[in-house]
Amino acid sequence: MDLQSSAGPPQASERPLAGSLVRRTREAFSQQGALSLAADQFRERDGQTDMALAVARTIEEGGQLVVEAGTGVGKTFSYLVPALLSGERVLLSTATKTLQDQLYGRDLPRLVEALGLPVRTALLKGRASYLCLHRLDLARHDAGPDRVSARTLAKIEQWSKATRTGDLAELPGLDERSPLIPLVTSTRENCLGAQCPQFRPCHVNAARREALSADVVVINHHLFFADLAVRESGMAELLPTVRVVVFDEAHQLNETGVQFLGVQVGTAQALDFARDLLAAGLQHARGLVDWSTVVAAVERAARELRLAVGKQWPGAKLRWLDAAPEGIEPEAWQRALDALHEGFAQAAEAIDTVSEMAPDFVRLHERATQLAQRAARFALPCPPESVRWVDVGQQLRLIESPLDIAEAVQTRVLKVDKADPDAIGRAWIFTSATLGDDPKLRWFTEPCGLADAEVLRVASPFDYAAQAALYVPRQFPKPNDPGHSGAVAQLAARGAAVLGGRTLVLTTTLRALRVIGDAMRQHFEHTEAELRPEVLVQGELPKRVLMDRFREGAGAGRSGCVLVASASFWEGFDAPGDVLQLVVIDKLPFPPPNDPLVEARSRRLEGQGRSSFNDYFLPEAGVALKQGAGRLIRRETDRGLLVICDTRLVAMGYGKRLLAALPPMRRVEGEAAFDSALAELG
Structure with a gap:
């Protein structure tokens, strides 16, 4: 995560005069402009310049701009150049880690150098992208890795001594499907926070500290909505201080947001919690609580919930329009849900009696409380404008999802209904090669709550x-x-x-x-x-x-x-x-x-x-x-x-x-x- 400079963002009084950003953007995209130094075989394109000028105007005036830029337009430079020239703090969000790495490692450095700007850049991903030193230590002492896993773990250990960022994408040959990754990364549920013995050298915290001090931060849509959903530090701290936000690959925004703004609880979650609780209880508070009985109640409730569904096609999604999902006996389903809630609630009570003995119990108590609340929620009718279903595999996932992200974008992102001084004058740019099949791009703007946004369509230059x-x-x-x-x-x-x-x-x-x-x-x-x-x-x-x-x-x-x-x-x-x-x-x-x-x-x-x-x-x-x-x-x-x-x-x-x-x-x-x-x- 190489920072380009130590210079901080300009204060409001130092910002360029209104109108000058559009002029300087136009100059950068001229045939002899600064962009010709950053782009291979650069030539002036009307479509690319039109998009860049629209982005510049939006940054100056505030508001929302939606741009469909066909393949070959060069949309990345069209939003990066005015964003960098603006002198504002900028948040760039992409749909994939691959584009994140490309923006941070290739496009941004080239432009920063070509434009001669003192800009600090940072890359911020979700927890699952970073090595957790504490969990690596736990995995090292795990008694039973197979030979392949042991070799992979040895490579991770060797790499961990040299990496500065802890970003697993840097590790060559690591399969993104490796079952070891969850064992050496943290989640919000199992992170020990300030109580962690590896808190000071933690790679996640280091990435967030750099992001907080950077002028341009590159994140992804998953991180944006995950942090919006849980109001976790990181995104929640970054957004209030950022005036320019750009979503590239914005066509994925609605489906990504829906995943994170809904609620889920599942039998796999319950069994993972039970395993972690038993391990922590026997290690830190053996004999103080009958941990086996507490854990058995959660495991039994999870099994009963799975048995209530019976045999289904793997991958089936069961509609849930009434008291129980389709084809499931309502009373048996309700009993299983009640038992699951009771199991989590009793676990929370048991943990509360020993919570001061180890940091693990604080996190486990939070997990138990949250899981109990979710189980109770699914026992109640589904709220309007949401939909419920059950994903069936070897385990079950109970899902409640909003139909789209329109309300969340309006009230929690754009904050159009709130007198929020941070929201006033903020510029929001949404762009992708494909955002709809009609001139108003309603396929994208309606579910994303952007009906009032300015819309620009820029055709591909290809013949x-x-x-x-x-x-x-x-x-x-x-x-x-x-x-x-x-x-x-x-x-x-x-x-x-x-x-x-x-x-x-x-x-x-x-x-x-x-x-x-x-x-x-x-x-x-x-x-x-x-x-x-x-x-x-x-x-x-x-x-x-x-x-x-x-x-x-x-x-x-x-x-x-x-x-x-x-x-x-x-x-x-x-x-x-x-x-x-x-x-x-x-x-x-x-x-x-x-x-x-x-x-x-x-x-x-x-x-x-x-x-x-x-x-x-x-x-x-x-x-x-x-x-x-x-x-x-x-x-x-x-x-x-x-x-x-x-x-x-x-x-x-x-x-x-x-x-x-x-x-x-x-x-x-x-x-x-x-x-x-x-x-x-x-």
Whole structure:
């Protein structure tokens, strides 16, 4: 977390005069301006400058600005330059840790140097990103790590002696899915705070101290909403002193916020609490409380709650519209909930009698009290404008969620209904490549409570008609046909064979992911080794490894790659150049209609006299489709072919609206034209 300078932010009396920020921003983006020193092959672009000037005006005047900036606009520099030139304290929030690291490690240093500004920058992530020295010590003395875990733990220990930041992203080769990470990082529940023996060298506290003294702080949306939800130190201390807040990748803001502004309690939480309580009780207060009995009551209540649900499909989401979730006997469910609440409450009473004996008991008492409150909440009716459901796996998660973040943004972020002097004149910038399929960007502004924001749409500078083509096969199995995934695999393999890999297949379901991946591997089984593309499937390797291997492409005696992926690869995956020339999307990405949150949002729209299909399902599909298609062309020299294997796009009336949401690529009709387009790329 290298700080660029020790100079502090200017005071209000030292800020540039009104209007001068717009002028200096315009100068920076001129052909001979400072930006030409920071950007490779810089050339003046009207769209990039228009966005930068709009950001500068918003910073000067205050208010909210929503900008959809198409791929290639250069939106990062468009908001960074005026933000840095303003002399204000700035908070930058992104959707992913990857973009966080890119902003902090590459973009900000280049701009700070080019603009010649004395600016201190800091990077702040959530607790789970930092090594906890106390928990590392506990893990070191754990009796039973397996051989692989022991080797990984040894690497972490060696790295811990050299790292200054404790950011686990610095540790090469650490799988983000490693089961060791929760053992060597802290959570708000198990952090000992000032009572921790490693409090002074704590990496989380060091990161927060640097953030509090920095001019520009880079965070992520998860941290923003997590701290907003619990009013924890860090974000809560930073925001009142910051006048400029920028959300990049803002299209993820609503779904991220909904996760953190809701309430959850689960059987896994209960069992984790019980395990921690028993360990602390036997270590620090053996014989003072019958810990086994206290813990057994919590464990028994958790088991009874799971048994009340019975057998369900793994991954099922049970609607919860009445006293109990669908298909569950209400009395048995209520008894189990009451028992869970009673178990937590009794545990809190027991801990209270020994709370002064060790710091662990203070945290355990807080956890027990909070879990008891949550169990009691779920025994009451669901509040209006929220929705409840139960996630079913080996364990249960009871979830209560707001339908969107509009109210929270209005009252807790923008504070439009409160006479808060800190909120007056603050500038809020929201930007992404995709924020809706209509001129007012209502898909984004409505659920985010930004109906009064200024809206700007900046088109991509790419010549899509020349650089890319779109093919929608008309003779193809319907999306719900059992043979659909096999046909997608066959078409993708046909393209990958011509291109020598260079293919990304995006699926809408995990089932399709597995079927298409297996089918493509079988297709290439008998292909000569030097001509056989490597088929990579999401979930089989860490995401970072998959992305790096795909970007390497052909070379060193290897063939190119096919990547079959779902979910997170629809966005944020950047593979410019000729390593990716074919993107195949299996189906139109409509939200799952039986998802409880989707159902609740649909019911609300219908209750308002609106069409849930036109006002929710279509915009959602349009945005997701645009995100997926955006993986294809990343530079002005890229060329490629987009295939959407869903005949509804050309057979149904609503297909025109979805086609209009896509970049203006030229259309390819018929198999012969498809083969010809592939041959041109190959």
